[in-house]
């Protein structure tokens with residue numbers, strides 16, 4: 209096996225266009241299926257909670273019982289109904305309009321007990337191409353739900369280090385979500401499937417839903433003590449790119465490399481927002497709150513609403529202490545932004561939400577997909593709402609104390625374009641023994657050392673973290689010094705290879721986060737406190753991984769254990 213990182217792979221490619229940086233197998237698959245012009249944009253309304261998105265009904269006091277099952281929904285008037293995998297709260301999902309259809313609304317501080325029962329087929333259908341080299345049980349459908357952003361015990365985490373085989377047809381996963389403070393403040397989380405080697409496919413098929421935590425300040429109503437929009441003026445936006453076959457089924461391309469099915473990244477040629485293709489949203493000329501989640505498999509978004517100013521008030525770890533003005537929102541898969549937008553000066557105008565190519569140092573091989581949705585601003589206000597952006601918020605900036613340890617985690621890509629192509633952390637595989645063992649209650653710095661040519665959104669279970677900064681470094685010199693056939697092993701400080709000072713986090717990284725962009729040419733330092741939920745004792749094992757779910761599945765994921 210030769211070591212060719214994406215970095216050196218890029219050097220060998222002849223041109224600079226985005227398509228040229230795609231591995232040939234994926235490039236061909238994309239070209240063969242591109243038909244984005246066939247679906248008319250902005251002809252169907254955005255699904256909202258209670259109007260196209262089902263707000264889950266509890267099965268008892270602080271209890272929910274979900275069934276994962278197959279449904280079919282028309283995602284665009286020109287498409288036949290699309291088979292989808294969905295979380296059914298027992299309602300039968302008659303109120304679900306699109307491919308993302310469920311939202312749990314919970315209260316910070318009040319735990320929930322939830323069951324997920326698998327009623328999906330025994331085997332994967334033809335539209336979901338499994339690469340059986342990556343799965344524990346071949347082509348059998350195995351599910352496992354993870355609460356992304358959850359502070360929970362390892363057994364409730366939906367955790368492939370604990371339950372590698374997941375849950376088969378007829379089996380039930382039972383979880384306890386602590387919703388404990390301060391780790392789980394009012395915030396937008398999401399739960400999605402985390403099956404080992406099939407996360408990319410199970411999420412693509414539809415197994416993803418919103419999880420909204422409220423508290424006495426962030427009530428979701430209007431007025432509220434924070435002075436931010438609520439009720440119908442708070443809009444969740446879950447953005448996902450998809451491809452479709454002409455029969456309405458979702459299309460997931462397979463590799464053209466002989467012996468491989470897995471592809472390096474899934475990029476759609478159609479944008480789906482809250483489960484509908486290229487929707488529109490009618491708004492009043494007043495202030496709104498948008499809760500935005502990048503739910504794409506691999507696409508890094510760079511969103512622009514085309515005129516009004518954006519004020520970001522929070523991210524993955526909840527509200528900040530102050531609002532921050534932002535020009536455009538660069539969100540990698542799984543990143544979230546809580547944003548205020550005032551449309552009062554845009555009465556009667558039609559705005560298009562655009563997705564620009566992310567700016568350097570963010571790097572992605574995604575073909576461009578510029579249109580997201582339309583916002584139509586009306587001329588009358590039925591309820592005025594807040595008249596100004598609040599000067600302060602009841603949230604927090606991330607500001608942890610000194611770390612007791614620093615760990616160096618390398619991000620490697622091996623043999624791109626070959627049948628053996630995989631990505632890894634620390635030059636090893638997921639199944640290798642645990643090497644990261646933070647002591648419970650301590651603060652650690654983790655340094656993500658990117659040896660590839662692309663940005664990887666690194667997500668950790670259990671903890672939210674502070675972004676400390678990013679340092680430019682000479683990746684080639686570091687690789688020459690320490691590289692092996694499976695990449696650079698973990699644990700080696702890249703500081704001697706730094707080529708400039710550490711840059712502070714972006715203003716949009718003010719608060720606690722659970723996913724961070726690790727860009728090429730940099731090492732990215734994050735800081736977290738490894739507490740466990742009340743009543744849960746160490747050791748507890750979790751995972752951390754790239755949230756480009758194709759990378760996570762092959763094999764950019766590692767366990768870590770919080771030890772006594």
Ligand SMILES: [Cu+2]
Pocket residue numbers: 631663664665754755756759760764
């Ligand atoms: Cu990655």
